[in-house]
Amino acid sequence: MARAWHLINRPKGLPTDEDFALEDVELPPLADGMIRVRNRWLSVDPYMRGRMNDVKSYVPSFELGQPMDGGAVGEVVDSKAEGFSPGDLVLHMAGWRDEAVVPARAAQKLPDLGAEPQRFLGVLGVTGMTAYFGLLDVAAAKQGDIVFVSAAAGAVGSVVVQIAKAKGMTVIGSAGGPDKCELVRSLGADQVVDYKAAPILKGLAAAATEGIDVYFDNVGGDHLDAAFALARNNARFAICGMIENYNDPTPPSFRFIMRIIAARIRLRGFIVFDFQSRMEEFYRDMGPWVASGTVKAHETVVDGLEAMPDAFRGLFAGANTGKMLVRL
Amino acid sequence: MARAWHLINRPKGLPTDEDFALEDVELPPLADGMIRVRNRWLSVDPYMRGRMNDVKSYVPSFELGQPMDGGAVGEVVDSKAEGFSPGDLVLHMAGWRDEAVVPARAAQKLPDLGAEPQRFLGVLGVTGMTAYFGLLDVAAAKQGDIVFVSAAAGAVGSVVVQIAKAKGMTVIGSAGGPDKCELVRSLGADQVVDYKAAPILKGLAAAATEGIDVYFDNVGGDHLDAAFALARNNARFAICGMIENYNDPTPPSFRFIMRIIAARIRLRGFIVFDFQSRMEEFYRDMGPWVASGTVKAHETVVDGLEAMPDAFRGLFAGANTGKMLVRL
Numbered sequence: 001m002a003r004a005w006h007l008i009n010r011p012k013g014l015p016t017d018e019d020f021a022l023e024d025v026e027l028p029p030l031a032d033g034m035i036r037v038r039n040r041w042l043s044v045d046p047y048m049r050g051r052m053n054d055v056k057s058y059v060p061s062f063e064l065g066q067p068m069d070g071g072a073v074g075e076v077v078d079s080k081a082e083g084f085s086p087g088d089l090v091l092h093m094a095g096w097r098d099e100a101v102v103p104a105r106a107a108q109k110l111p112d113l114g115a116e117p118q119r120f121l122g123v124l125g126v127t128g129m130t131a132y133f134g135l136l137d138v139a140a141a142k143q144g145d146i147v148f149v150s151a152a153a154g155a156v157g158s159v160v161v162q163i164a165k166a167k168g169m170t171v172i173g174s175a176g177g178p179d180k181c182e183l184v185r186s187l188g189a190d191q192v193v194d195y196k197a198a199p200i201l202k203g204l205a206a207a208a209t210e211g212i213d214v215y216f217d218n219v220g221g222d223h224l225d226a227a228f229a230l231a232r233n234n235a236r237f238a239i240c241g242m243i244e245n246y247n248d249p250t251p252p253s254f255r256f257i258m259r260i261i262a263a264r265i266r267l268r269g270f271i272v273f274d275f276q277s278r279m280e281e282f283y284r285d286m287g288p289w290v291a292s293g294t295v296k297a298h299e300t301v302v303d304g305l306e307a308m309p310d311a312f313r314g315l316f317a318g319a320n321t322g323k324m325l326v327r328l
Numbered sequence: 329m330a331r332a333w334h335l336i337n338r339p340k341g342l343p344t345d346e347d348f349a350l351e352d353v354e355l356p357p358l359a360d361g362m363i364r365v366r367n368r369w370l371s372v373d374p375y376m377r378g379r380m381n382d383v384k385s386y387v388p389s390f391e392l393g394q395p396m397d398g399g400a401v402g403e404v405v406d407s408k409a410e411g412f413s414p415g416d417l418v419l420h421m422a423g424w425r426d427e428a429v430v431p432a433r434a435a436q437k438l439p440d441l442g443a444e445p446q447r448f449l450g451v452l453g454v455t456g457m458t459a460y461f462g463l464l465d466v467a468a469a470k471q472g473d474i475v476f477v478s479a480a481a482g483a484v485g486s487v488v489v490q491i492a493k494a495k496g497m498t499v500i501g502s503a504g505g506p507d508k509c510e511l512v513r514s515l516g517a518d519q520v521v522d523y524k525a526a527p528i529l530k531g532l533a534a535a536a537t538e539g540i541d542v543y544f545d546n547v548g549g550d551h552l553d554a555a556f557a558l559a560r561n562n563a564r565f566a567i568c569g570m571i572e573n574y575n576d577p578t579p580p581s582f583r584f585i586m587r588i589i590a591a592r593i594r595l596r597g598f599i600v601f602d603f604q605s606r607m608e609e610f611y612r613d614m615g616p617w618v619a620s621g622t623v624k625a626h627e628t629v630v631d632g633l634e635a636m637p638d639a640f641r642g643l644f645a646g647a648n649t650g651k652m653l654v655r656l
Contacts, residue, residue, distance in 0.1 A: 050590075057590045220586070225579075239588045251553075253581035258548070260567045260597035262378075262385045267595040269588035 002027050004067035004097035005308055011052050013247045014316060019052070020309045025067060027101045035090070035104050036078040041118040042095045042305075042326040043071035044312040045126070045155075049246045058271050070095035071126060073110070073117045084109070091120050098305050098328055113287040116297075122323035123159055123290055123297040129282050130240060130272040131159035134216060136167070138270045139238035141214045143168035148208065148227055151218035152189060153180035153298075155323040156240060160216050161187045162295040169214075172207045174200060174223065176318050183298070183321050201226040214238070220245045221252045228256035231263045239269040247316055298322025330355050332395035332425035333636055339380050341575045342644060347380070348637045353395060355429045363418070363432050364406040369446040370423045370633075370654040371399035372640040373454070373483075377574045386599050398423035399454060401438070401445045412437070419448050426633050426656055441615040444625075450651035451487055451618055451625040457610050458568060458600040459487035462544060464495070466598045467566035469542045471496035476536065476555055479546035480517060481508035481626075483651040484568060488544050489515045490623040497542075500535045502528060502551065504646050511626070511649050529554040542566070548573045549580045556584035559591045567597040575644055626650025 001024045009019040030036055048070055051062045062068045072095035076088040081104030084090070092107040094100035110120050122128065134156075135141050147164045151157040152173025164171045165188035172191040173184040181192045193203035204212075204226045211232035217224055220242025227237060245252055259265065275282075289295040300320035302311040308326050315324055329352045337347040358364055376398055379390045390396045400423035404416040409432030412418070420435040422428035438448050450456065462484075463469050475492045479485040480501025492499045493516040500519040501512040509520045521531035532540075532554045539560035545552055548570025555565060573580055587593065603610075617623040628648035630639040636654050643652055 241589065242586050245586055251581040251583040252585065253579040255579040257580065258570050258573055260595065261569065261599065263597065264599060264602070265595075265597050267588065267593075269590070269592050269594075271589065271592060274592070 001025070002097060002099035003305060005305075006066060007052060007062045007064060007068055010054055010064065011049075013249070015049075015052065015309065015313060017309065022306065025097070027099065030078055030080050030101060033081050033104055034101050035076050035081050035084045035107060036099070036101050037072075037074035037090060037092060037094065037107070038077050038099050039072045039074040039095065039097065039328050040089075041073040041121055042308060042328065043121040043125075044308065044315060044324050044326065045070065046241055046243050046246060046315050048312065049316075058273070068096040069093050071121050072100075073120055074100070079104070089117050091125065096308065111283060111287075113283065114291055115287075118299065118325055118327075119290065119297055121325060122155065122299060123295060124283070124286060126272055127155045127323050128159050128286055128295075129275060129279070130156045131163055131216075132282050132286060133272060133275040133278070134238040134240050134270060135160050135163055135214070137275070138268050139214045139216060139236045141167070141169060141236070144170075145213040146170045146172065146208065146210060146232075147214040147216065148172045148174070148204065148212040148230070149189075149216045149218075150174045150223040151241075151243065152184045152187070152192070153321045154218060155320065157216070157218055158183070158187055158298050158322050159295060161189050163289075165189075166289060166294050172204070172212065174203070174219075180318070180321055187296070187298075195223070201229060204230055211235075216240060217242070219243055224252075225254045225256050228254060228259045228265070231259060231265050233263050235263060235265045237265060237267040239267055243316065300324050302326050304328070329353075330425060330427035331633060333633075334394060335380060335390045335392055335396055338382055338392065341577070343377075343380065343637065343641060345637065350634065353425070355427065358406055358408050358429060361409050361432055362429050363404050363409050363412045363435060364427065364429050365400075365402035365418060365420060365422065365435070366405050366427050367400045367402040367423065367425065367656050368417075369401040369449055370636060370656065371449040371453075372636065372643060372652050372654065373398065374569055374571050374574060374643050376640065377644075386601070396424040397421050399449050400428075401448055402428070407432070417445050419453065424636065439611060439615075441611065442619055443615075446627065446653055446655075447618065447625055449653060450483065450627060451623060452611070452614060454600055455483045455651050456487050456614055456623075457603060457607070458484045459491055459544075460610050460614060461600060461603040461606070462566040462568050462598060463488050463491055463542070465603070466596050467542045467544060467564045469495070469497060469564070472498075473541040474498045474500065474536065474538060474560075475542040475544065476500045476502070476532065476540040476558070477517075477544045477546075478502045478551040479569075479571065480512045480515070480520070481649045482546060483648065485544070485546055486511070486515055486626050486650050487623060489517050491617075493517075494617060494622050500532070500540065502531070502547075508646070508649055515624070515626075523551070529557055532558055539563075544568060545570070547571055552580075553582045553584050556582060556587045556593070559587060559593050561591050563591060563593045565593060565595040567595055571644065628652050630654050632656070
């Protein structure tokens with residue numbers, strides 16, 4: 001019998017144990033075009049918090065009383081689909097569970113880039129694509145730019161730092177606490193700001209004495225406000241996430257938002273799924289970077305399906321450095 | 329003896345009578361290349377409020393104890409500059425006073441577009457250019473778009489409404505009170521929202537049942553938040569002004585700012601002076617629109633140099649419909 005995490009309550013603020021239940025699920029029979037997959041790695045991502053609300057958004061809400069889903073890497077154990085055989089490793093969206101029957105067209109065999117399978121949930125997956133297209137396309141960051149990245153020790157942020165350095169940019173990263181700051185420094189960041197040691201505005205002002213050309217926002221709130229304050233003329237902000245606001249009902253306020261006008265700032269929100277058709281371009285750059293060690297994968301691994309809600313909640317407590325993964 | 333308004337205190341919040349003084353000024357002798365101008369029309373604009381603060385911005389701060397300046401149209405009364413003769417009407421920046429000696433290269437003879445002289449401070453001047461480039465370039469608004477314009481009875485907003493209609497867009501305008509709403513309707517707006525009758529979010533939600541593609545922001549604060557709430561995918565926001573925040577030290581808060589991500593909203597702040605080199609393009613479109621009545625000039629005229637601080641403060645109390653002007 002397979003087991004899957006179900007959403008049983010819509011969380012208010014940070015989800016609690018009462019919001020989730022791990023339950024047995026009956027797998028459908030293997031019809032033509034389907035594969036049965038035993039999951040090896042499951043992804044937890046901040047965007048899933050939005051899916052727990054009953055609000056129309058760019059991905060559908062999780063339904064109450066139903067299994068949740070999300071990114072996963074698994075091994076094919078049975079196949080009625082051409083081109084898929086037992087032993088194949090696939091990337092698919094039937095996460096939050098140990099085993100699934102999925103249509104083969106909704107699964108992708110892992111490309112041969114000489115990388116560990118779990119990388120395709122991180123630096124070579126949605127996480128890496130978010131960093132890559134957000135920085136280079138949405139923010140149009142280029143050599144010589146001064147780039148500020150928030151949550152720079154996190155899944156997306158740690159990749160942004162490394163891509164920015166590979167492309168000859170000056171990088172300022174923010175992170176919470178000395179250990180994470182040390183990690184960000186080890187990724188190559190030129191300046192690191194510990195937002196737990198002092199207000200981010202103060203820290204950023206000290207680090208960015210010449211201002212910033214680009215802001216890659218994973219945090220929102222005070223981080224975004226500090227970026228408004230320090231933006232140089234024609235600065236570009238890629239708005240990727242606002243993790244500070246996902247569980248907090250207080251509307252964020254901005255002392256420096258008026259600088260949008262004087263500094264001619266451009267903000268653009270984006271969703272990585274809009275760049276799905278450009279995956280080849282991403283693999284072409286990122287594959288060699290990962291293979292050569294130019295971009296290193298940083299992962300925080302939690303073991304066991306039972307631990308998945310904790311792993312998810314840990315994202316909002318800053319429990320992870322790099323990509324948070326659950327290993328089965 | 330000429331007279332000029334001086335800034336004698338840096339205002340806190342809304343400027344008071346104690347912040348300004350009308351004083352005699354000695355005009356310099358007329359050197360080569362200079363003209364003496366008797367002002368006929370003076371401009372008051374919200375951006376001047378920022379210049380009263382001691383903060384580095386895109387235009388220099390007014391100096392304490394010194395005359396202020398700003399847009400003006402006047403008549404040349406004496407000239408030592410080639411190409412300028414007494415009787416010529418010129419546009420220049422030595423406003424907030426009755427008479428000035430200015431370098432001829434800092435003055436522009438009014439182009440022959442068959443328009444009243446004061447139009448070059450309004451619909452054919454900086455005000456009109458702000459509306460034109462903000463809507464068509466910064467927000468890249470195009471035929472078929474649903475455009476929301478705040479302060480639609482104001483100087484810039486009233487022109488935005490008319491250009492948008494001339495270009496085949498659907499227009500929703502906000503204004504405060506029934507008279508201004510009636511004016512906005514008369515400009516051709518498809519929907520008008522009275523932000524004094526109900527919270528703007530409620531009014532906009534009722535008017536924009538299909539959402540908005542473009543937001544032309546003159547107001548900031550709750551108007552901007554409502555635009556976040558109602559934005560359709562890939563909406564573009566041209567951030568022109570945030571008059572709600574110019575005199576208010578409370579940082580504005582935003583319940584719906586996270587929609588930047590899900591709806592892939594693009595915000596861009598702009599300063600009309602960046603479009604100075606494209607004045608010909610502006611005259612080419614706007615000249616005929618004004619001549620034919622496609623775009624009508626709306627003006628609120630206050631008489632006398634003495635009344636200028638009141639006229640300026642009136643901008644923040646909503647005393648004007650269309651462009652606020654001081655006639656000498």
